[in-house]
Amino acid sequence: MKEDNDRIESVISEKRVKLHMFNPSGRKIWTVVGKGKEHWLDPDLNFCSCEAYYFNTLNGGSECYHLKSVKVAKERNQVNVIKFSDDEYENFLLALISDL
Numbered sequence: 001m002k003e004d005n006d007r008i009e010s011v012i013s014e015k016r017v018k019l020h021m022f023n024p025s026g027r028k029i030w031t032v033v034g035k036g037k038e039h040w041l042d043p044d045l046n047f048c049s050c051e052a053y054y055f056n057t058l059n060g061g062s063e064c065y066h067l068k069s070v071k072v073a074k075e076r077n078q079v080n081v082i083k084f085s086d087d088e089y090e091n092f093l094l095a096l097i098s099d100l
């Protein structure tokens with residue numbers, strides 16, 4: 001879908017695919033900043049917290065553009081990696097969940 005491609009390109013060029021890395025455990029949390037909202041993804045499980053995922057992807061539709069963006073960003077090595085310490089993990093998750 002052309003609209004999806006445009007969105008993916010802007011997500012990637014604006015570095016909105018973020019990988020939060022927690023050290024020393026190496027835990028990872030992926031997010032994509034969409035229209036004013038940050039979405040939580042798990043590319044390994046092919047999961048995204050957005051509405052399009054809930055309404056389309058789970059019903060056999062195509063993947064949402066967040067999931068696609070993560071794949072493209074990985075391929076092109078354009079992931080915005082942000083490092084945290086493990087101490088921050090719990091607070092990070094709480095903030096993320098309250099934002100969803």
Ligand SMILES: [Zn+2]
Binds near residue numbers: 051065
């Ligand atoms: Zn999504």
